[in-house]
Amino acid sequence: MIENVVFKHFYFIEYIYKDLCNRLFMARESALSELTLRRYEKPYNLEKRELMRKICLSLGLLQPGDSRDVIVDVLLVLEDARKKKEKLNSFDIVKKVEEERKTNNVEVKGIAESNIRRQLKRLRDLMLVNKEENLYWINEFESLKNLFEAKIESFVIPQTIERIKDYLAELEKNS
Numbered sequence: 011m012i013e014n015v016v017f018k019h020f021y022f023i024e025y026i027y028k029d030l031c032n033r034l035f036m037a038r039e040s041a042l043s044e045l046t047l048r049r050y051e052k053p054y055n056l057e058k059r060e061l062m063r064k065i066c067l068s069l070g071l072l073q074p075g076d077s078r079d080v081i082v083d084v085l086l087v088l089e090d091a092r093k094k095k096e097k098l099n100s101f102d103i104v105k106k107v108e109e110e111r112k113t114n115n116v117e118v119k120g121i122a123e124s125n126i127r128r129q130l131k132r133l134r135d136l137m138l139v140n141k142e143e144n145l146y147w148i149n150e151f152e153s154l155k156n157l158f159e160a161k162i163e164s165f166v167i168p169q170t171i172e173r174i175k176d177y178l179a180e181l182e183k184n185s
Contacts, residue, residue, distance in 0.1 A: 042173075045166055046070025059114050062086050065154065069162075071132060080120040081129045083107040088139060088148050097145035100127055137161040 048068050053061060063082045066072040071081050087106040091098050098106070104126050111118045130146055133139035138157055140149050149157055 043166060043170065045162070045170060048074075059083075059086060059110075059116075062089070069136065069158075071136070078120050079116075080107060080111075080125060081132065083110040083114075083116075084126060084129045085133065085138075085154075086110055088133070088146065089154065092148040092151050092153075095151050097142075097147040099144050100130065100146070103130070103146065137166075 047070060050064055050068060053064065056064065059082060062085055063072065063079060066079070066082050066085060067074060071085075072079055084103060084107055087098070087103055087110060090106075100123055104121055104123050107121050107126060108118055111121070130139060130141070134141055138149055138154065138161070139146055148154070149161070152160075
């Protein structure tokens with residue numbers, strides 16, 4: 011009887027140990043960061059919204075052919091606020107996005123506050139937007155061009171390339 015209990019405890023401890031080892035030493039399957047970049051034709055005589063749409067497509071914030079493009083208007087609203095050095099709360103952003111879409115004769119959908127906050131989170135993840143006390147603004151009120159160069163081109167892309175090289179070097183060692 012006692013041997014049976016000890017035997018069961020041994021297998022339970024072995025199971026816990028293996029599970030812990032797997033959790034500690036297994037490679038993460040979810041990406042630490044993700045970036046999609048697309049190259050389009052040179053901008054020529056585009057209206058402001060279409061230009062921002064191409065920027066969103068180029069940065070992977072919008073998928074080609076996607077009609078759910080509220081992120082374009084969110085970024086337009088934040089860009090206008092940047093020029094005035096304004097910080098906006100999510101309710102103001104929703105209101106201004108609705109106005110922007112009406113001005114540009116775009117269907118007024120996808121502007122629920124929860125969706126706007128989700129788009130703001132995506133912009134924050136890309137290090138383009140800051141948030142403090144439910145106020146949002148373009149990082150350091152800097153131009154999007156300068157932010158792209160400082161945050162993405164100089165920081166995210168080199169780190170990503172280095173990690174890919176680490177995996178390639180590891181493959182070389184294992185071959």
